[in-house]
Amino acid sequence: MRTLLTVVSLFAPLGLLGCVPKAPAAFVAPDHVRAVRDQIDWDEAGEKASAQMADYLRIESVNPITSNPTGQRDAAQFLADILAEDGIRSDIIEYRPGHVNLIATLPGSGEQAPLCLLSHLDVVPGDAEHWDNPPYSGTVDDEGRIWGRGALDMKSLGLMEALTMSYLARLNVPLNRDIILLAVSDEEVDNTGARWVADNWDDFGCSHLINEGGIGVEDALFDGQAAYFISVGEKGTAWVDIVATGEPSHGSTPLPDQSPDRLISALSDLERRKVRYRIPEPMYELLDAVGRHQRGLTGAVLTRPFWVRTLAKGKLLREPAVRATASNTCNVTGLLGAGSHNTVSGRSVAHYDCRLQPETEPEAFVDELRDLIRTEGVHIEEVGLVQGSWSPIDDPLYEAIANYVTEDQPDAVAGPVLSVGFTDSILLRPLGVHAYGIAPIRITQDEAFSMHGHNEYIREDDLRDGLYRLLSIVTDQATTTDPQAER
Numbered sequence: 489m490r491t492l493l494t495v496v497s498l499f500a501p502l503g504l505l506g507c508v509p510k511a512p513a514a515f516v517a518p519d520h521v522r523a524v525r526d527q528i529d530w531d532e533a534g535e536k537a538s539a540q541m542a543d544y545l546r547i548e549s550v551n552p553i554t555s556n557p558t559g560q561r562d563a564a565q566f567l568a569d570i571l572a573e574d575g576i577r578s579d580i581i582e583y584r585p586g587h588v589n590l591i592a593t594l595p596g597s598g599e600q601a602p603l604c605l606l607s608h609l610d611v612v613p614g615d616a617e618h619w620d621n622p623p624y625s626g627t628v629d630d631e632g633r634i635w636g637r638g639a640l641d642m643k644s645l646g647l648m649e650a651l652t653m654s655y656l657a658r659l660n661v662p663l664n665r666d667i668i669l670l671a672v673s674d675e676e677v678d679n680t681g682a683r684w685v686a687d688n689w690d691d692f693g694c695s696h697l698i699n700e701g702g703i704g705v706e707d708a709l710f711d712g713q714a715a716y717f718i719s720v721g722e723k724g725t726a727w728v729d730i731v732a733t734g735e736p737s738h739g740s741t742p743l744p745d746q747s748p749d750r751l752i753s754a755l756s757d758l759e760r761r762k763v764r765y766r767i768p769e770p771m772y773e774l775l776d777a778v779g780r781h782q783r784g785l786t787g788a789v790l791t792r793p794f795w796v797r798t799l800a801k802g803k804l805l806r807e808p809a810v811r812a813t814a815s816n817t818c819n820v821t822g823l824l825g826a827g828s829h830n831t832v833s834g835r836s837v838a839h840y841d842c843r844l845q846p847e848t849e850p851e852a853f854v855d856e857l858r859d860l861i862r863t864e865g866v867h868i869e870e871v872g873l874v875q876g877s878w879s880p881i882d883d884p885l886y887e888a889i890a891n892y893v894t895e896d897q898p899d900a901v902a903g904p905v906l907s908v909g910f911t912d913s914i915l916l917r918p919l920g921v922h923a924y925g926i927a928p929i930r931i932t933q934d935e936a937f938s939m940h941g942h943n944e945y946i947r948e949d950d951l952r953d954g955l956y957r958l959l960s961i962v963t964d965q966a967t968t969t970d971p972q973a974e975r
């Protein structure tokens with residue numbers, strides 16, 4: 489996305505048109521939010537949170553479950569103990585042996601539907617060989633970085649959510665809605681934890697939900713500007729197997745209709761798929777926010793969807809990330825065949841991973857793929873079809889997130905994005921909840937790659953600031969606007 493800088497510089501003459509946007513007014517937090525957070529000693533809160541973060545990262549809640557079969561339960565218990573310190577009772581439900589969900593409710597007046605804070609307890613494996621500090625060590629280094637698998641994805645947000653509840657309980661803040669903490673198993677493998685939540689949704693009934701999916705990134709679109717990407721939607725999936733069959737035979741004598749040849753031919757049939765590019769609406773909102781912040785010539789282009797479409801779209805679409813957002817993609821992610829060097833397999837399979845814009849219906853998309861295959865002896869098997877989904881941008885929680893993640897940071901901007909991957913939110917949006925993905929912290933572009941990669945850590949300052957921002961967002965959304973009204 490760095491290329492935005494060059495995209496926009498091409499259109500400098502447009503500045504002559506004099507359509508330069510005004511700078512956005514700085515956000516000022518309302519009194520009832522200030523009143524809550526001013527009661528907290530944030531240095532002390534940061535220190536305590538850092539120690540807790542390190543402990544949480546030491547719990548090997550690795551998924552797929554390997555060395556520590558009770559990892560996810562241990563992680564749930566860890567959060568339960570933190571909540572218990574402030575008198576918040578939680579239930580740990582083992583919905584399947586070794587797989588647990590933690591549920592805790594901080595009751596409010598019920599004036600508004602509950603607000604859910606969702607996180608997952610599991611982490612992907614970390615290969616110690618490639619890490620500067622071991623992945624389950626919870627090492628805090630000289631630069632104030634807390635190391636461990638899950639530091640960003642997503643034990644830090646999970647901890648911030650639990651601590652937000654703890655502070656609201658400790659300070660006896662009157663709430664106009666229940667706040668429900670959900671820390672679930674298995675996000676990294678097969679989402680069974682969130683599926684259980686979806687199956688029991690009547691017990692929660694949250695109108696709004698905060699989860700992972702977005703984060704602040706330094707120099708994301710322009711140097712010197714941090715952008716908080718708030719995930720407001722996720723692409724759907726059509727995971728299918730392309731299966732070719734044929735007579736098994738000897739490798740020495742090529743014959744027609746062998747399964748590997750058929751598979752290659754079918755994959756080239758699929759290459760003929762017409763890819764349509766449509767920049768999703770939220771991207772214009774994001775560019776608008778970025779443009780208002782950049783102002784000048786850049787702002788003039790970015791704040792006008794028509795100009796973006798006519799002048800910048802082609803260049804934007806050269807970015808793989810933008811292309812993925814703006815289209816339905818398919819990717820061969822693996823090839824399977826039972827053959828050896830001298831035996832032609834009777835069955836050859838390609839794993840085909842298609843990611844679909846929320847408007848695309850997965851079943852219809854797979855039918856289109858079927859129509860494209862002209863090769864004999866090849867069929868498509870459906871493995872996992874999930875429809876993508878959106879939550880609205882015109883929403884009080886979205887607005888609060890956008891305001892508080894950038895509060896007092898003149899170099900930061902926030903805007904909505906469509907995530908090309910999915911989180912547990914994809915299972916809950918169809919139930920009517922407005923779900924937003926945001927870890928309210930700032931990381932560098934390199935650090936973003938540490939999620940599911942090597943050398944994952946979170947800075948102590950970021951953890952403290954993230955907690956401050958999340959507490960502000962939740963307080964804003966769950967307390968009365970009149971501090972006198974309920975006291």
Ligand SMILES: [Zn+2]
Nearest residue numbers: 641642675700
């Ligand atoms: Zn995650």
